[in-house]
Amino acid sequence: MFISTFKQFVAHTPRLAMVTALFLFGAAQANELCITDNRGIDNVQQTTPTARFTISEHVVTDNKTGLMWSRCPHGYEYQSFGCNRVVGEKQTFTWAEAMAEIDPSETTVYRGEPGGWRLPNVKELLSIVERTCHDPALNSKVFLDSVTQAYWTNTLSATGGALAVDFNYGIIRTAGGDSGITADDNVTTPIAVRFVRDLN
Amino acid sequence: MVNPLTKKIQNKRGVLASVAVLALTLGLAACDKPPENTTLENGSGKPLVPGLYLNNVSASESAGELKFQVRLVPANSQDITFYYSLVTEAQARQAAKDAGVNVDVLDIDVAEFGSDFDAFEGSRAFTIPAGTTDASIRVGIKPDTVYEHDEYLALNISDASGGVTIRRAAAYGKIINDDPVPVASISLGDADPVTEAGNGSSHPLLITLSGDTEVPARVMVVQSGGEADYASEGYGFANAVDDFQVIRKEIRKEINYKAPGGPKETVLPGVTLRLVESSDVIDLNGIGTVIDVERNDNDEIVKETLLAGVEGYSLDIIDDGLVETKPEMIFIKLVALNGDVAVPASGATLFNTNVGATVLYVISDNDVIPEVQPLNDTGVTSRLTLNDNTLPHQDADFGRDANGGPGFDLVKISATGEELPPEASQWSCVLDRTSNLIWEVKATNTHSEPASQGINALTAEKDMIYHGADRLFNWHMSDPSLNGGVAGWQGTGICDIASSNTGCKTSEAEAYFNKQKYCGVSGWRLPTFEELNEIASFEPGTGSLNTLYFPMAGEQSFGAHGYWTSQTVAGDASRAWVVVMRNSDIPITPYAQFPKTALGRYIRLVANKGGM
Numbered sequence: 001m002f003i004s005t006f007k008q009f010v011a012h013t014p015r016l017a018m019v020t021a022l023f024l025f026g027a028a029q030a031n032e033l034c035i036t037d038n039r040g041i042d043n044v045q046q047t048t049p050t051a052r053f054t055i056s057e058h059v060v061t062d063n064k065t066g067l068m069w070s071r072c073p074h075g076y077e078y079q080s081f082g083c084n085r086v087v088g089e090k091q092t093f094t095w096a097e098a099m100a101e102i103d104p105s106e107t108t109v110y111r112g113e114p115g116g117w118r119l120p121n122v123k124e125l126l127s128i129v130e131r132t133c134h135d136p137a138l139n140s141k142v143f144l145d146s147v148t149q150a151y152w153t154n155t156l157s158a159t160g161g162a163l164a165v166d167f168n169y170g171i172i173r174t175a176g177g178d179s180g181i182t183a184d185d186n187v188t189t190p191i192a193v194r195f196v197r198d199l200n
Numbered sequence: 201m202v203n204p205l206t207k208k209i210q211n212k213r214g215v216l217a218s219v220a221v222l223a224l225t226l227g228l229a230a231c232d233k234p235p236e237n238t239t240l241e242n243g244s245g246k247p248l249v250p251g252l253y254l255n256n257v258s259a260s261e262s263a264g265e266l267k268f269q270v271r272l273v274p275a276n277s278q279d280i281t282f283y284y285s286l287v288t289e290a291q292a293r294q295a296a297k298d299a300g301v302n303v304d305v306l307d308i309d310v311a312e313f314g315s316d317f318d319a320f321e322g323s324r325a326f327t328i329p330a331g332t333t334d335a336s337i338r339v340g341i342k343p344d345t346v347y348e349h350d351e352y353l354a355l356n357i358s359d360a361s362g363g364v365t366i367r368r369a370a371a372y373g374k375i376i377n378d379d380p381v382p383v384a385s386i387s388l389g390d391a392d393p394v395t396e397a398g399n400g401s402s403h404p405l406l407i408t409l410s411g412d413t414e415v416p417a418r419v420m421v422v423q424s425g426g427e428a429d430y431a432s433e434g435y436g437f438a439n440a441v442d443d444f445q446v447i448r449k450e451i452r453k454e455i456n457y458k459a460p461g462g463p464k465e466t467v468l469p470g471v472t473l474r475l476v477e478s479s480d481v482i483d484l485n486g487i488g489t490v491i492d493v494e495r496n497d498n499d500e501i502v503k504e505t506l507l508a509g510v511e512g513y514s515l516d517i518i519d520d521g522l523v524e525t526k527p528e529m530i531f532i533k534l535v536a537l538n539g540d541v542a543v544p545a546s547g548a549t550l551f552n553t554n555v556g557a558t559v560l561y562v563i564s565d566n567d568v569i570p571e572v573q574p575l576n577d578t579g580v581t582s583r584l585t586l587n588d589n590t591l592p593h594q595d596a597d598f599g600r601d602a603n604g605g606p607g608f609d610l611v612k613i614s615a616t617g618e619e620l621p622p623e624a625s626q627w628s629c630v631l632d633r634t635s636n637l638i639w640e641v642k643a644t645n646t647h648s649e650p651a652s653q654g655i656n657a658l659t660a661e662k663d664m665i666y667h668g669a670d671r672l673f674n675w676h677m678s679d680p681s682l683n684g685g686v687a688g689w690q691g692t693g694i695c696d697i698a699s700s701n702t703g704c705k706t707s708e709a710e711a712y713f714n715k716q717k718y719c720g721v722s723g724w725r726l727p728t729f730e731e732l733n734e735i736a737s738f739e740p741g742t743g744s745l746n747t748l749y750f751p752m753a754g755e756q757s758f759g760a761h762g763y764w765t766s767q768t769v770a771g772d773a774s775r776a777w778v779v780v781m782r783n784s785d786i787p788i789t790p791y792a793q794f795p796k797t798a799l800g801r802y803i804r805l806v807a808n809k810g811g812m
Contacts, residue, residue, distance in 0.1 A: 033770065033771055034770065044682065044683075044684045044767075044768055045682055045766075047728060047729075047730060047767075063572065064571075064572065064573050065572070065573065065574060065575050066572045066574055067575075095584075095586075096586060096591060099591045099592075099593055099594070100591070104593055118593055118598065119593070121577075121578050121580070121595045121598070121599070122578060122595075122733075122738060123575050123576060123577075123578055123730075123733060123734060123738075124575060126729075126730050126733055127575055127730060129729075129730065131728070131729060131730075131767050131770065131777070132770050133770050134769075134770040134771050135771075137770065153595070154593060154594050154595045154598075155578055155580055155594075155595040155738055156580065156582060156583065156584035156594065156595065156740070157740075158738070158739075158740035158741070161584070162584055163738070169769070169770070169771075169793075170729070172733075187584075187586060
């Protein structure tokens with residue numbers, strides 16, 4: 001049921017088909033499209049109003065959830081103008097690579113902040129989706145120059161493999177169905193990673 | 201007497217032409233060649249008819265007098281008497297005005313009778329002694345200490361005796377300014393601190409001109425740098441994109457200021473920086489504000505004329521909603537528009553805008569850190585194994601689930617809002633203590649068997665409709681501030697048990713719940729995408745929802761129609777998000793987008809705890 005619905009949607013939305021292709025082939029620089037002007041004053045309710053966040057250069061704290069996020073995807077570094085691809089580092093990872101990429105121990109310092117960095121679970125990653133925007137579905141003041149593609153979670157999928165959240169529209173990607181990802185390649189497709197840590 | 205040449209060039213335009221006009225007005229004869237020192241003869245060798253020439257003269261204020269040279273060619277054997285008179289100031293001004301010259305704003309000026317030189321009225325006789333060719337008409341200069349333009353006065357001669365022809369009747373005298381250039385200071389007043397919440401408040405910005413000048417001071421206010429000086433003092437720098445918007449990058453206010461003299465300090469009308477809502481900006485594009493200030497001899501402002509534009513400029517302070525660590529600043533500074541205009545004689549700078557010329561607005565943060573509302577855990581306790589390798593740091597290794605605790609903290613709620621024990625057999629809602637959301641519990645399939653799930657029996661038909669687990673609804677949200685611009689289903693079908701799911705609107709369900717104050721709260725609404733996922737478990741082998749608390753949740757027999765969310769799809773306002781929840785061994789919550797007007801989906805309404 002769902003598969004056919006998705007295909008139907010793609011058929012009606014050539015842009016999404018393109019984005020889906022990008023999802024498979026790697027990083028695309030984001031050019032965010034929002035219903036409002038990001039101030040939440042138009043005709044929709046923002047899901048991630050900027051007021052919720054305390055922003056530093058490299059990291060941002062979501063004061064609602066108590067989670068600290070890297071503002072840039074892994075393999076990118078914060079610059080005053082946005083996120084810069086780090087030469088010589090990978091920007092996409094298989095699920096196993098992503099899981100092994102960081103040690104969540106307290107001695108690991110990442111983005112200048114110590115300890116507890118890990119992949120987010122599916123609910124955590126969904127919590128930063130800005131549903132009034134797409135390509136990417138993120139608050140661009142909080143998460144800079146984010147890549148419009150799927151990001152890994154550390155949550156397994158009931159249909160095999162692991163779950164990802166695709167930030168073109170802010171949707172959960174699961175194995176065995178949507179966007180053409182099969183159960184077999186679900187964990188071997190290299191996609192983006194954004195690490196998180198608990199503050200409490 | 202006004203030189204008749206003036207009238208011939210009244211149609212001239214432009215400064216150069218204007219200077220020429222004034223020079224001519226004041227008696228500069230352009231058509232006669234200057235006389236030679238030798239006796240002129242005509243072609244026959246006979247002497248010319250004696251002629252009288254009046255020559256232009258320049259002198260510094262300190263010279264004490266202007267000596268207009270009069271030359272008689274050739275010398276005469278008898279005394280020659282003629283008369284001289286001053287071209288009056290009024291005549292000179294009027295002539296200039298008639299010619300379209302504003303003498304006040306040029307680098308020239310008309311000398312004032314009485315104050316700049318020894319004036320006299322009428323005509324005076326002057327005699328050139330016999331045998332003399334040169335003589336001087338002396339006009340006394342009254343020196344002053346004011347820096348000013350060079351000033352001109354004009355003299356006419358007439359009615360020469362002895363048959364002498366007056367060949368050049370008019371000449372000007374130039375009184376050259378010898379006073380040093382004063383440096384007038386223009387400064388900005390102090391700025392008030394501004395808070396982000398100060399939208400709409402008005403903050404005057406005073407421009408002060410102090411010191412003496414007879415040259416119009418023209419200044420411009422600009423939003424400027426200077427941040428580095430303050431960066432170390434605990435301030436952030438307000439960003440012209442995120443924190444405020446200047447309608448024009450140059451906040452420009454030109455002031456043409458001219459004073460007759462004497463030390464003074466004048467406070468001019470301020471530029472008002474109006475802080476306005478972002479949607480209420482004033483478009484000042486292409487409008488300059490020019491103010492003319494006229495003063496009388498007592499140095500009092502007689503008239504202020506707004507020549508163009510409007511008072512005040514808009515700074516659009518944006519409440520960015522960010523919790524900021526530092527107050528932020530906007531720097532404003534003055535720039536002298538004619539500060540580098542070359543001053544006659546000295547070329548010095550006219551105005552000093554360096555002193556106190558920078559002002560800053562401090563934007564205080566009005567955002568507060570919200571209360572922490574942690575997320576639910578995922579309910580996942582299984583781990584993914586790849587090639588017989590179970591990687592560490594999976595979802596199951598973190599959170600409440602990992603510690604053996606319940607993934608969710610749920611409480612049964614009665615129809616009137618009381619919390620019930622877990623073993624309660626009848627309940628109407630479930631409170632999620634983690635998210636503080638109250639969820640409705642669906643009743644039995646309204647198209648099949650009567651209620652048998654043990655929750656509160658539904659008797660009224662409306663209850664069976666709006667709480668029915670398999671009842672389908674059409675998306676409708678009338679609030680234009682929330683519906684993304686498309687209200688959704690506008691059909692007029694009947695919503696009753698017999699209507700076969702064709703006529704029920706989500707907005708009607710919300711209204712019904714609220715009217716009932718269902719489970720003791722108001723504010724019932726469609727949930728968001730994230731809220732529906734929040735209440736779901738992602739553990740393989742379980743349903744989306746804990747059926748001990750949420751019976752009739754996404755029965756497979758219903759088909760996976762999914763549940764409406766409140767959210768319009770970004771980029772396609774005709775669609776809304778739907779989350780598919782299943783009561784099966786595949787508890788995934790895939791997404792879907794459906795046209796708001798499509799055939800119905802299920803609903804599971806939610807309200808905030810304490811919502812009234």
